[in-house]
Amino acid sequence: MTSNRRTFFKKTGLGVTALAATPLLGKAIAPEKKAEFAPRKIPYELGMAGYTFVKFPLEDTLRMTQRVGITHLCIKDFHLPLDSSEKDIEQFHQKCAEYGIKGYAVGPIYMRNVDQVNQAFEYAKRVGVRMIVGVPNYEMLPLVDEKVKEYDFRYAIHNHGPGDELYPIPSVIHEKIKNLDRRIGMCHDVGHTWRYGYDPVKMTLEYGDRIYDMHIKDVTEASSKGTSCEMGRGIIDFPALFDAVARTGYSGKCSIEFEKDNTDPLAGIAECVGYYNAVHDMM
Amino acid sequence: MTSNRRTFFKKTGLGVTALAATPLLGKAIAPEKKAEFAPRKIPYELGMAGYTFVKFPLEDTLRMTQRVGITHLCIKDFHLPLDSSEKDIEQFHQKCAEYGIKGYAVGPIYMRNVDQVNQAFEYAKRVGVRMIVGVPNYEMLPLVDEKVKEYDFRYAIHNHGPGDELYPIPSVIHEKIKNLDRRIGMCHDVGHTWRYGYDPVKMTLEYGDRIYDMHIKDVTEASSKGTSCEMGRGIIDFPALFDAVARTGYSGKCSIEFEKDNTDPLAGIAECVGYYNAVHDMM
Numbered sequence: 001m002t003s004n005r006r007t008f009f010k011k012t013g014l015g016v017t018a019l020a021a022t023p024l025l026g027k028a029i030a031p032e033k034k035a036e037f038a039p040r041k042i043p044y045e046l047g048m049a050g051y052t053f054v055k056f057p058l059e060d061t062l063r064m065t066q067r068v069g070i071t072h073l074c075i076k077d078f079h080l081p082l083d084s085s086e087k088d089i090e091q092f093h094q095k096c097a098e099y100g101i102k103g104y105a106v107g108p109i110y111m112r113n114v115d116q117v118n119q120a121f122e123y124a125k126r127v128g129v130r131m132i133v134g135v136p137n138y139e140m141l142p143l144v145d146e147k148v149k150e151y152d153f154r155y156a157i158h159n160h161g162p163g164d165e166l167y168p169i170p171s172v173i174h175e176k177i178k179n180l181d182r183r184i185g186m187c188h189d190v191g192h193t194w195r196y197g198y199d200p201v202k203m204t205l206e207y208g209d210r211i212y213d214m215h216i217k218d219v220t221e222a223s224s225k226g227t228s229c230e231m232g233r234g235i236i237d238f239p240a241l242f243d244a245v246a247r248t249g250y251s252g253k254c255s256i257e258f259e260k261d262n263t264d265p266l267a268g269i270a271e272c273v274g275y276y277n278a279v280h281d282m283m
Numbered sequence: 284m285t286s287n288r289r290t291f292f293k294k295t296g297l298g299v300t301a302l303a304a305t306p307l308l309g310k311a312i313a314p315e316k317k318a319e320f321a322p323r324k325i326p327y328e329l330g331m332a333g334y335t336f337v338k339f340p341l342e343d344t345l346r347m348t349q350r351v352g353i354t355h356l357c358i359k360d361f362h363l364p365l366d367s368s369e370k371d372i373e374q375f376h377q378k379c380a381e382y383g384i385k386g387y388a389v390g391p392i393y394m395r396n397v398d399q400v401n402q403a404f405e406y407a408k409r410v411g412v413r414m415i416v417g418v419p420n421y422e423m424l425p426l427v428d429e430k431v432k433e434y435d436f437r438y439a440i441h442n443h444g445p446g447d448e449l450y451p452i453p454s455v456i457h458e459k460i461k462n463l464d465r466r467i468g469m470c471h472d473v474g475h476t477w478r479y480g481y482d483p484v485k486m487t488l489e490y491g492d493r494i495y496d497m498h499i500k501d502v503t504e505a506s507s508k509g510t511s512c513e514m515g516r517g518i519i520d521f522p523a524l525f526d527a528v529a530r531t532g533y534s535g536k537c538s539i540e541f542e543k544d545n546t547d548p549l550a551g552i553a554e555c556v557g558y559y560n561a562v563h564d565m566m
Contacts, residue, residue, distance in 0.1 A: 231557060232561055267549045268553070270550040270554040270557065271556055274557025274558035274560075275558065275560055276561075277561075278515055278558040278559075278565075
């Protein structure tokens with residue numbers, strides 16, 4: 001991405017609408033002068049949610065992730081099981097490194113009882129990440145509150161929209177965590193939020209201070225019938241969403257979780273990456 | 284693409300830079316009000332240059348083109364030879380229709396002598412398109428000038444950058460055609476223009492009135508060493524380019540000609556499509 005690209009529209013202050021009235025008179029239109037100042041640094045980055053590759057082993061996951069230029073992976077247990085040995089973990093990291101990829105978190109991990117909470121925190125520690133994306137039963141929240149203090153980890157609760165009895169949308173999560181340690185926050189799945197009928201842009205602006213991870217995906221409609229699709233083909237207003245994300249000062253990962261075509265996802269993932277890149281080149 | 288997405292930035296009149304200074308105060312930030320007016324209609328469309336699929340038969344070409352949501356194809360002779368029979372042509376169109384795709388032009392076709400010019404115009408007529416993307420030897424231009432009148436076709440001369448002795452960039456084409464019938468114009472290959480060291484944005488603004496087709500591709504550097512890459516990963520300022528294209532009133536196709544990974548191009552093509560879609564959603 002070049003530095004002058006994303007500043008073009010800002011510098012000129014002219015959108016296409018304003019310019020469209022200008023008739024083309026042969027060679028009479030002078031080229032625009034390019035912006036000379038540096039673009040604003042976006043403090044967050046694109047990532048990959050491991051779940052995207054639920055049908056693939058690690059090597060294929062890394063190959064496809066590398067191909068679209070993503071270097072941060074949220075590790076799912078089907079690629080690195082919760083009971084992995086130290087050697088398994090070492091080999092996992094080595095394999096990731098071969099593709100220039102680094103795990104930045106683990107999850108989502110469901111935690112229905114004390115053992116599962118304990119296991120997840122120990123797992124994250126052994127894997128060497130500082131964030132768990134989790135789905136704790138409500139009665140586990142006090143224990144999670146202790147654990148984040150003990151381990152000094154962030155714990156991002158994942159919202160799953162329609163059918164999720166515990167955490168369908170960020171406002172529900174917020175109600176449950178607002179009085180807990182601030183290291184407990186959420187992994188905002190913007191697709192599931194819209195599938196529950198709530199605008200993820202508004203949710204981002206309202207609860208952004210507790211959003212620590214994101215699953216980005218477009219969806220076909222704002223109901224339980226909505227399904228995952230390529231960014232830009234669905235109903236989510238991504239330019240507005242990322243504008244909101246930037247406004248909240250978010251500095252985590254925007255991880256692609258692409259669930260369409262899950263036995264052949266690369267083309268759809270790549271389309272999402274192109275969309276994300278263009279939105280950010282124009283911010 | 285939703286109607287309110289592309290109008291968000293225009294309506295608010297606020298870029299991320301302006302907003303970034305606003306601190307996040309819990310739930311204090313009110314969601315932005317969405318734009319209510321209709322977005323500006325972009326009069327041009329995404330297309331696919333047949334050359335992208337130089338290593339693939341027609342069926343694979345159509346399958347991949349359909350998958351990325353493109354419905355307009357510039358037909359290359361390796362998919363429909365110049366000496367195709369009426370039946371071949373009928374079967375070609377039928378196969379395209381099965382994938383919801385329509386040929387909008389033929390070419391690029393090199394025309395070094397009278398027979399090749401005659402053959403190309405007859406071919407285009409039999410195929411049923413109204414535009415030829417061509418590369419005529421200079422001495423063929425008077426004949427091409429007669430033919431466009433006779434057939435009432437558009438004839439778009441393709442520029443090929445470094446190594447192209449005839450038509451490296453639009454300004455060279457323009458010099459050759461400026462006094463010929465206005466149905467003779469150019470197919471602006473923006474990647475090859477930059478590879479020749481000329482900014483395709485400036486070329487678009489200067490010669491847009493004679494640009495009738497486009498090959499869009501990003502390139503790694505502005506020299507003959509530059510190679511094709513995914514849109515957004517190279518040096519072309521596509522937001523500025525499409526702003527320029529829109530300003531000229533262009534109403535043709537912006538056809539992806541992706542030359543990287545030509546035995547496995549789908550992921551790269553998809554990334555280009557995502558990039559194109561986002562730029563246009565934000566225009």
